[in-house]
Amino acid sequence: MSKKSTLAILLAAAMLTQAQAQTKPTPAKKTSTTAAKSQQGTRKLETVTRKSGELVIPYEKYQLPNGLTVIVHEDHSDPIVHVDVTYHVGSGREEVGKSGFAHFFEHMMFQGSDNVADEEHFKIVSEAGGTLNGTTNRDRTNYFETVPSNQLETALWLEADRMGFLLDAVTQKKFEVQRETVKNERGQRVDNAPYGLSYEKVSAALYPYGHPYSWTTIGYIEDLNRVNVDDLKNFFLRWYGPNNATLTVGGDVTPAQVVKLAEKYLGSIQRGPEVKNQKLPAPVLAQDRYISYEDNVRFPLVQMTLPTVQANHPDEAALDVLSNIIGGSKTSIIYQNMVKTQKANQAGAYHSASELAGEFTLSARVLPDQKLADAEKQLRDAIAEFEKKGVTDEDIARYKASYEASIINRLSSVSGKTSTLAAYQFMTGNANFITKERQAVNAVTKADVMRVYNQYIKGKKAVILSVVPKGKSELIAKADNFKVDPSGYKAPADQYSGLKYVKAKDSFDRSKRPAAGAVPAITVPPFWKESLANGIKVIGAKSDEVPTVTLLFTLQGGHKLEAHDPSKAGIASLTAAMLNESSLKYTAEQITTELEKLGSSIGVGSGAESMTISVQSQVKNLDATLALLEERMFRPRFDANEFDRIKKQRLEAIRNQSTQPTVVADNVYNKMLYGEGNIRAIPVVGTVATVESITLDDVKKFYANYFSPSVTNLVIVGDMDQKQIMPKLAFLNKWTPKQVTMPSDFKAASIDKTKIFIVDKEKAAQSEIRIGYMALPYDATGEYYKATLMNYVLGGAFNSRINLNLREDKGYTYGARSGFSGTEEAGPFTASAGVRSNASDASVVEFMKEIKRFREEGITDEELAFMKKAIGQGDARKYETSFQKAAFLNTMLRYNLTLDYVTKQNEILQNITKEEINALAKKYLPVDNMSIMLVGDKASIKPGLEKLGYEVVELDPDGAPVLAKADAPATPEVKKEEPVKKGRKAKVQGRVF
Structure with missing residues (x-):
C-alpha cells in the first residue's frame, strides 16, 4: 500500500469516528498503558479511546510472548468481523535473482496446511458466508477475511494453521502449480497488457542494481523459473514468524474474546528470526536517464519519474499537494495545457511513497504518431508554469477538502477500519498514527509546497520512459542513454542458512475445526418510498455511520435507446460525457473547483441499459452540492469546442480497443451473442463509423428526447431522513416529463452447433x-x-x-x-x-x-x-x-x-x-x-x-469474417426467435484473488 492511500484511510477513520462520537457517547479519555501480563504472558500495550471531538479509531493493543502484536477494534454496528494478518515482508525483502518470492508465497499460503486440506481455506471461508483474499506489495503481505461474527474462531484457526503449520503441506506439485498461476498473473497484468512493462522498466532504471525496489512485486519470469521449493520454504522461515506479524481484528467482538482466541491458536507458535527495519539512501541521478521500449499500443507514452521521500517523511504531504496542482485533476496545469488542448489523450501527475523511497511521476499519452520529445517538453513546461504561478490559498484548501471527502467513506466498513489500523501498525509501530498524519496534512502551507518543489523537482534529474507502438522507435523522446549496471553490487549477507522448522506444541487438537456460534440475526435495512408528480420514483434509507449522503439517479434506456437509430450508436455515452462538462453558468473547470472545495462529486455515465448520475456529499455541504447538480442536469452548455474534444478522444479510444485483448474479446463475444441488427451487438461507446456521424445537434436532440423524469429512479442513502432530504430536492419537481418509448423488438440469436x-x-x-x-x-x-x-x-x-x-x-x-x-x-x-x-x-x-x-x-x-x-x-x-x-x-x-x-x-x-x-x-x-x-x-x-x-x-477484431463466407462462415448461423419476454436483472459479482 502506498503511503498516500494509507494516509487517506486514516483520515477517513478520523472522520468516521467523529461522526460516531456525535451519536454514540464514548469514554472521554485516551490512555496508553502496560497492564500486568495475563496468565499466558500476554501484555496489554495500549488502549485508545476518544475524547470529545477527537478523531481516532478506538482499539486495544496487546503483545503475545512470541512477539505477535494483536489489535482489536470493537464495533457492534453489524454482525460481522474482519480479520487481518499483516506480515512485514514484501518484495522489498527479496534479493537479486529471487524476485517475486513474497508474492509467490502469498499464493502458497492458500494451498493448505497441516490441518487444513488443499483448497479448503477458500471453501471454509466461503461456506461460512465470508470473503477473503491476500495482497502483496513492496513492504508487506496481508491476508484477510470478512465473516459473520459467529465465525471468528474459525478465521483465527485458519490463520494460525498457516502461520505455524504450513511447510509440511508445501509439496512439489503445489509449488509447480502456483508457479504457473503466478506466471499467468504476470501475463495478464504485465506481459499481455498495454504499457504493462512500464513500471518494471522505470523501477530498474530509477533504483541502483540490487535495491529491492529495482524490481516489481510480481517478479521476473526467469527468477520464478529458477527458484525451487526449498528456496520458498526458507523465505517462509525467515520472514513469517509471529514476531514479524500483526493480527488486527475489528467488528462485532470484544478485546477479551479476541485475545483469548489469539493466545489459544497463535500463542504457541515459536518466534522467527529477528526482523529489523530497513533504511536505504534515496536514489541519486547524475543525469536524466532515457529508456524506451516498443509495445502493442496505439498511443505513445512518455513518463518522467523523479525520486522523492519515503513514507511518513515530513515533506510527503506537501509533495502530494504539489502533484495535485501540477497534474491531479481537471483544474491542474497538465490537464489544461495538454488534455484540454488535445495535445494528449491522457496526462497527469501523482506522488507515491513507500517504506524505503518515494516517486514523483508526470506522464502523458499522446495521439498516434506524435513525437514524445514534444510531449516531454510540454510536461517540463507545466513544471515551469507552476513555478511562475505559484500556490494559492484555494489550491491548498481545495486539495484538503477533496482529499478528506474522497476517503471518508473508506472507513464506513469494518474492513476499512481494521486494515487502517493494521497498515499503520506495520509501517510505524503506532496504530494510532492518524493524529500525526492529520497534523501533517492540515499543516501544509503554500511555502511548504514551494519548498518541496525547489528541493525535489526544480532542476532535478529524472528517469524518462518512452513507450511507442511497435515499429515506431523514431517517436521516442530521446535515444536511450542508460543500461542497468550490476558492477559494484555486493550481495547481502546470507539470511537463510541454518533456519529450522519447529512446530508448536499444544494441549488441544488443532485438527478439529472450531464449531461456529449461533448464526447472527440479519435484518434488511428499513427504507422509505416516494413518487414525484413528474414520474420520478424515489427510494431511500438512513445510514448514520458516516456524515455523508449518496444519491444515485438511474434513467432507463442508455445504449438500448440507440436501437431507434443504430447509425448513431455511442450517442448516449457521448451525451453523458457532455453533461460532465460546462453548464450555462459555470465552465467545467469552475464546477470541478467548486466540487473540490466542497469535497463533493457529481458524475454522469451511461451503460447498456441506463444513464446514471451519482452524487456524493458531506451532509454539511449538501445544499451547495445540489445547486451544482441542478446546473449540471438541467442547464448543460453543450459547448462546441468541448464536444469536438470529447468526440476526438472517444474516436481514439475506440481505435485503441484493438490493443486490449479483453475488450476485443468482450466486443466480439457480444456480437456473436446478440447477432447483427441488435444494438447490444454494438459496443456501448459505439464504433468509429457511428461516432464519426454524431453531431452536437444529435446530442442535444438525444438529451431533449430521452432525459426525462418519467424514466428516472432515484436512490438516496445517507445521514438524513426522508423529511430532511426531500425538501432539498424540490428543484426536481420542475423537471418536465417526456414520453420515452423503449425499444421492444429484442430478438435473441440461437446457435445451431458449438x-x-x-x-x-x-x-x-x-x-x-x-x-x-x-x-x-x-x-x-x-x-x-x-x-x-x-x-x-x-x-x-x-x-x-x-x-x-x-x-x-x-x-x-x-x-x-x-x-x-x-x-x-x-x-x-x-x-x-x-x-x-x-x-x-x-x-x-x-x-x-x-x-x-x-x-x-x-x-x-x-x-x-x-x-x-x-x-x-x-x-x-x-x-x-x-x-x-x-x-x-x-x-x-x-x-x-x-x-x-x-x-x-x-x-x-x-x-x-x-x-x-x-x-x-x-x-x-x-x-x-x-x-x-x-x-x-x-x-x-x-x-x-x-x-x-x-x-x-x-x-477479425470487429467480429467480421477473415475468410470468404464460402470458405469459413465467420459468425454463428443464427435464426431469429420470438422476442424474449421482459425480465429483471441481477448483478453477477466475481472475485479476483
Missing part, C-alpha cells in the same frame, strides 16, 4: 476465452435466480469446479469463472478466463469437460450443502455500507420488487433440491449449442484448437 472462433492477437502471451450462449432474462425469484444457484459450484465461487480445475489443478490461468448475467430482456451464460497461450486448447477442453460433466452428472450432496451455506450466511455482509444499501435499493426500485423477495429467495435457496439443480443444469448448459471464442496468437493456438473436433472459424 463452434470455435479465433480472433488473432499476434504474439499475445495469453488467450482470452469466452464460452456461452443467450440463456434467460433476469427474474428475482424465478428460474434465473435458481440458475445462478445451480452455477455457483460450477463457476460462481473460487472453489468452483471450473476455477479449481484450470487455476488450482492445472495452473493454466489466474482465474476462471462462469455465470448468468440477465437484464430485463436478455441474459447470457458465459464462462471466461485469460489463459497462458500454450494452454489455450487444453483450457477449452477443461472448460467444456467441466460444463458437460456438471450437466450430465449434476451436483453432489456436499456441493449442494456448501452452496446453501455460502450464499445463505453471506447475508451478514450484504447491507453494511451505504453503497451496499444503495445497490440493494436500486435493484428493488428498478424491478419493482417487494421487500419479501429477499425472504422468497432465502426460501428457494434453503428448499432447492439436488434434483432441481440437476434439471436446471440439463436445461441451461446446452454444451452442443454454445460459441467458443478465443482472442490470442492464431499461429500458436489454432493448430491445437483444430484437433478438438469443432469447426474453427477466424474473425
